[in-house]
Amino acid sequence: MRKPAFATSPHSLRNKLGRSFWCMVYVLTFYWTPRPFHAWRILILRLFGADVHRTARVYPKARIWHPGRLKMAEYSCLADDVDIYNVGGVELGAYALVSQYTYLCGATHDHEDVDFPLVPKPIVIHARAWVAADVYVAPGVTIGEGTVVGARSSVFGDLPAWQICIGTPAKPIKARVLGPDDY
Amino acid sequence: MRKPAFATSPHSLRNKLGRSFWCMVYVLTFYWTPRPFHAWRILILRLFGADVHRTARVYPKARIWHPGRLKMAEYSCLADDVDIYNVGGVELGAYALVSQYTYLCGATHDHEDVDFPLVPKPIVIHARAWVAADVYVAPGVTIGEGTVVGARSSVFGDLPAWQICIGTPAKPIKARVLGPDDY
């Protein structure tokens, strides 16, 4: 039988070596560190190319596929056990919060192409949004400013600003009481 | 930009030091132990304040946020890879069973308060209930006696006794054939 195209990594050698090195450094210097050591972890992420503000918080058990494709603004936060598969890039606005077990999935496969190529797509979570626990965010999704995504939801399309959204697929169910003028 | 209130831990120093110590002890004495060593793991949980019956079973890869807020009755059971985030306390009745990958999430944030405070809420699973694999249980939920929650469901509200419940949100679909008189 023919070897399928998807059995060969679509990533460059440089990308693969860089990620291997990042995994080693993550195990040695990151995932076991005490929770308040945010400054140390941000230093390491920056050495690997992350564009992370010094006030951001990344908890030790957050997993990041490629620090060089991560952008985090002031006081944004990634909780423990979050998984950032940022093949197409992930960006968090100021004060944006991603809670435990949430998975930001930044790539899919084109299942209508016989070669099944990997298709990276960016994920953007705007300022003051809160993505609660165990949410799935699909490739290419943008979550609007101040929007709350309820725990265990699955987000397959863009969500507007300052809404409460829940379900699978996540949809706005009501406006958030707070708005940009409350801060 | 202003440092948000949610960037400061709401827990007391005593709580934080206690949990750090528990994490160390968990890694050193708990999570790698052979599966049948229930008595040993219950001893350790009790040293950290858990109110766990000697016949209860806690598998080695179950994660418990704070043993001092865990109560387990006779023959109740937590499977591997269960996560008990028991900020507001978690209580299991006799013979209650929680299966692998289920997440009991015992706290939320008040997203209509600009300070975004942590809001702990207790979770109670009554006797002979079975919460199957990869279920999400929201803060404040009570699951009635003998009730079965199907795999991969998400429980956002209280569930009555002796029912089969499935879905997101989990709802009763039929009465369980067994009842309290069958035991």
Next chain:
Amino acid sequence: MRKPAFATSPHSLRNKLGRSFWCMVYVLTFYWTPRPFHAWRILILRLFGADVHRTARVYPKARIWHPGRLKMAEYSCLADDVDIYNVGGVELGAYALVSQYTYLCGATHDHEDVDFPLVPKPIVIHARAWVAADVYVAPGVTIGEGTVVGARSSVFGDLPAWQICIGTPAKPIKARVLGPDDY
């Protein structure tokens, strides 16, 4: 109170010792290996009884309950963080792909029997099917040839061939554009 039947393992001593040994070997020789070392991991799986084709790929962080109940055809693939609970056996056809965080749950409990016995059921994923990320597959399910199951779906019943299926429970929403004649 009476000790319940479900507190005693239904597995034979031979099964339990074999799995304990497998867990040790997994930790020592498998889960930390570099991603391209597929030949090495397949060698180890075969030593434990797996019927895995030499062209199959099993990523290092895939978890397998019992290698002796795993069957993988040419170029089939298990991604990292997949969990194969193959009590009743799991079989993948040629080119079948199971993506990260997907859980193939190969056993349930009979909750209408007071003894709550474990009920193993086989899972079969036919050739060229793709089970995407964070999907739950229930005991006894068969997924048809070439079928795509969308990310975060939950599969509770058999799925036909060459369909796109999504949701909870996963249902066909349209035919896949590709079919057996395209390969």
